[in-house]
Amino acid sequence: MFNLALKNILFYKGRSITTLILTFISALMFIVYVSMMDGSHESMLKNALKVYTGSIEIYKKDYRDIGGNEYLITDVQKIEKELDKIEGIDTYTARYETYGLLSSSTQSSASLVAGVEPLKEPSMSQLKVALVEGEFLSPTSGNCLYAGVDLVKKLEAKLGDEISFVGAASDNSFAADLFKLCGTFRTGSFSFDASSAFIARAYFDELMMSHNKASYINIKVHDLNDVDTINTQISAKIDDSIESLTWKTLMKTMVDAMEVDSIFGYITISIFYVVIFFVIMIFGFINVSSRIREFGTLRCIGLSRQKIRTLLFYEIFILSSIAIMIATPIGAYIAYYYSVHPIVIDGMSEMYKDYGIISDEIPFSFNLFTITWNISVVYLLNILSILYPMAFINSFKPVEAAHHV
Amino acid sequence: MKRILLTLSLLSALAFGDEASDIMKRIDDNQRGQNVYMQMSMTITSMGHSRTMKMQSWAKGTKKSFVKTIYPPKDRGITFLSLDNQMWQYIPKIERTIKIPPSMMLQNWMGSDFTNDDVVKQSSIVDDYDAKILKREGKVVTIELIPKEDAAVVWGKIVSQIDTDTYTSQKDIFYDEDGEEVRYFIYDKVKKFGKYYSPTVWKILPSDKKGNSTEIILEEVKYDQEISEQYFRKSALKRFSR
Numbered sequence A: 001m002f003n004l005a006l007k008n009i010l011f012y013k014g015r016s017i018t019t020l021i022l023t024f025i026s027a028l029m030f031i032v033y034v035s036m037m038d039g040s041h042e043s044m045l046k047n048a049l050k051v052y053t054g055s056i057e058i059y060k061k062d063y064r065d066i067g068g069n070e071y072l073i074t075d076v077q078k079i080e081k082e083l084d085k086i087e088g089i090d091t092y093t094a095r096y097e098t099y100g101l102l103s104s105s106t107q108s109s110a111s112l113v114a115g116v117e118p119l120k121e122p123s124m125s126q127l128k129v130a131l132v133e134g135e136f137l138s139p140t141s142g143n144c145l146y147a148g149v150d151l152v153k154k155l156e157a158k159l160g161d162e163i164s165f166v167g168a169a170s171d172n173s174f175a176a177d178l179f180k181l182c183g184t185f186r187t188g189s190f191s192f193d194a195s196s197a198f199i200a201r202a203y204f205d206e207l208m209m210s211h212n213k214a215s216y217i218n219i220k221v222h223d224l225n226d227v228d229t230i231n232t233q234i235s236a237k238i239d240d241s242i243e244s245l246t247w248k249t250l251m252k253t254m255v256d257a258m259e260v261d262s263i264f265g266y267i268t269i270s271i272f273y274v275v276i277f278f279v280i281m282i283f284g285f286i287n288v289s290s291r292i293r294e295f296g297t298l299r300c301i302g303l304s305r306q307k308i309r310t311l312l313f314y315e316i317f318i319l320s321s322i323a324i325m326i327a328t329p330i331g332a333y334i335a336y337y338y339s340v341h342p343i344v345i346d347g348m349s350e351m352y353k354d355y356g357i358i359s360d361e362i363p364f365s366f367n368l369f370t371i372t373w374n375i376s377v378v379y380l381l382n383i384l385s386i387l388y389p390m391a392f393i394n395s396f397k398p399v400e401a402a403h404h405v
Numbered sequence B: 001m002k003r004i005l006l007t008l009s010l011l012s013a014l015a016f017g018d019e020a021s022d023i024m025k026r027i028d029d030n031q032r033g034q035n036v037y038m039q040m041s042m043t044i045t046s047m048g049h050s051r052t053m054k055m056q057s058w059a060k061g062t063k064k065s066f067v068k069t070i071y072p073p074k075d076r077g078i079t080f081l082s083l084d085n086q087m088w089q090y091i092p093k094i095e096r097t098i099k100i101p102p103s104m105m106l107q108n109w110m111g112s113d114f115t116n117d118d119v120v121k122q123s124s125i126v127d128d129y130d131a132k133i134l135k136r137e138g139k140v141v142t143i144e145l146i147p148k149e150d151a152a153v154v155w156g157k158i159v160s161q162i163d164t165d166t167y168t169s170q171k172d173i174f175y176d177e178d179g180e181e182v183r184y185f186i187y188d189k190v191k192k193f194g195k196y197y198s199p200t201v202w203k204i205l206p207s208d209k210k211g212n213s214t215e216i217i218l219e220e221v222k223y224d225q226e227i228s229e230q231y232f233r234k235s236a237l238k239r240f241s242r
Helices: A002-011 A013-051 A076-084 A149-155 A201-208 A224-237 A252-289 A292-300 A305-340 A368-384 A387-394 A398-402 B002-032 B116-120 B124-128 B234-239
Strands: A056-060 A089-103 A108-116 A131-134 A144-148 A162-168 A174-185 A196-200 A216-221 A242-246 B035-046 B049-060 B064-071 B079-083 B086-091 B096-099 B129-137 B140-147 B157-163 B168-175 B181-193 B196-206 B213-223
Touching: A002 A013, A002 A305, A013 A252, A013 A305, A013 A368, A056 A224, A076 A089, A076 A216, A076 A224, A089 A149, A089 A201, A089 B096, A108 A149, A108 A201, A144 A149, A149 A174, A162 B086, A162 B096, A174 A201, A196 A201, A216 A224, A224 A242, A252 A292, A252 A305, A252 A368, A252 A387, A292 A305, A292 A398, A305 A368, A305 A387, B002 B035, B002 B124, B002 B129, B002 B140, B002 B157, B002 B168, B002 B196, B079 B116, B079 B234, B086 B116, B086 B234, B096 B234, B124 B129, B168 B196, B181 B213
Parallel strands: A108 A196, A144 A174
Antiparallel strands: A056 A216, A056 A242, A089 A108, A089 A162, A089 A216, A131 A174, A144 A196, A162 A174, B035 B049, B035 B213, B049 B064, B064 B079, B079 B086, B086 B096, B129 B140, B140 B157, B157 B168, B168 B181, B181 B196, B196 B213
């Protein structure tokens, strides 16, 4: 049956070539498109996690929903002792954040002002490498302020300028101080760069009376794939008033946006593939229709319906396999190449900065599992496309088919 | 018959609307007079502990007010000036006068449950809201205040219980735009100062932060006495800070 299928493929060249080309294009596009979509999402996520958000963060319950000093973590050291016992945690840092008014001599802006640990922060976030001008914070940098370039622009300030801060201390009392602008950073995220400033915790804690307090504890794990396991361990060790959240919850908006984007991506590729599916099916059907007498003769000389089905299955299986065997290495190579050398579109990050895009690069994702399920889908749909022609040809009685004109 | 009933109900609604607005105006007059000087203490309770501040305030009409912190020593000399819905603050510790931007208007004022907007938008209750009487129970009238269409206000609704003997509020409940209760004010110990009545104890309780409160006690109130215009200039922030 297999040999007969091969002969048929070679004999009906038009149908074979069309099926081969369509299957090849579908498989190649599917692999490349999904690779690009997944790569963009992974890149967005990585960039977002690199900038400031941790893979796990520990909060007092309701801090994220209600906020305010009433929902600060009040015994940071106790939690840090527990974190030291958990394997898989790379490092952690306690941040104290508040919203206050920063003012230069001419302009004011409501901003996030965060006390950070200058020695730990570089391994947790992109803050230090995002330095544009001046210097990053150090444990002894005192009242040095490290601010986003767009915030500095709003304040019309320059390095060395005094920036006043007015806000509420951790006990809700009034807090005000004069900071000195020592450094500016650009992460590429406009909203972050336009509304964030940092100061060494040692100094900020004195002003805000926030010793051993934190808005949250930011945790970096060795392997992002272990984040759920580590989070479960942390949750078991902290009391009920505290919650430990992974990036999936912390960046829910982005995760949801990526899911919606993926759904639309799959809908787009599905529409494309439905067209291809019907074209393959129609070509298969036309081919089978033109071979009714041939099938009738085969049935008359003793071939069962099952054998006819097997013959048609072999035909589509061979054609699909050839197309996929050519498309898969090419698609995989493209995915791999662009995962290592991302496509660069100048100005893209500027255009899409509001959507969290902070890089001009579009990296692809090279994942063998994804490629496998992509080609499996193409295989499956190709095989499904022959079901109707199979049913059609088997609906004829052998003699009727043999005399069909 | 239906038309007559409809006309009567419309007329009574209009009459109640006018009466409600009139009540709100009389409350506003009671609170402000021509001008008013107050010395007050403000006790803020949050996170299980309390702290007290003392302040002096000078206000003229609905557009001008000046506040000076006199206690505790740490905050002494911090001054606030509000003019025509704008607000400035002077902080002696850093010797800076800062204009509070619109984005900060919903921030807490001096760590209390007041917002900067409460301090600045002193006239908005009368100007920006439509008043309607909800019910009467003896001398107490409950009035609902709904923002006018084009009013730039924070609250979605305010419900006030008014004592019509003294034209002072007993309780104000503030709701957000979704109709959720956000906070309420309770007023107590109404005293007469000349021809004006004013509650001398105000308590603010945020609905979402149990245990938090801000209590203001008016220690000294003087209505309709001459207040120098110098208090309502930006130079006053630093000058009267000392």
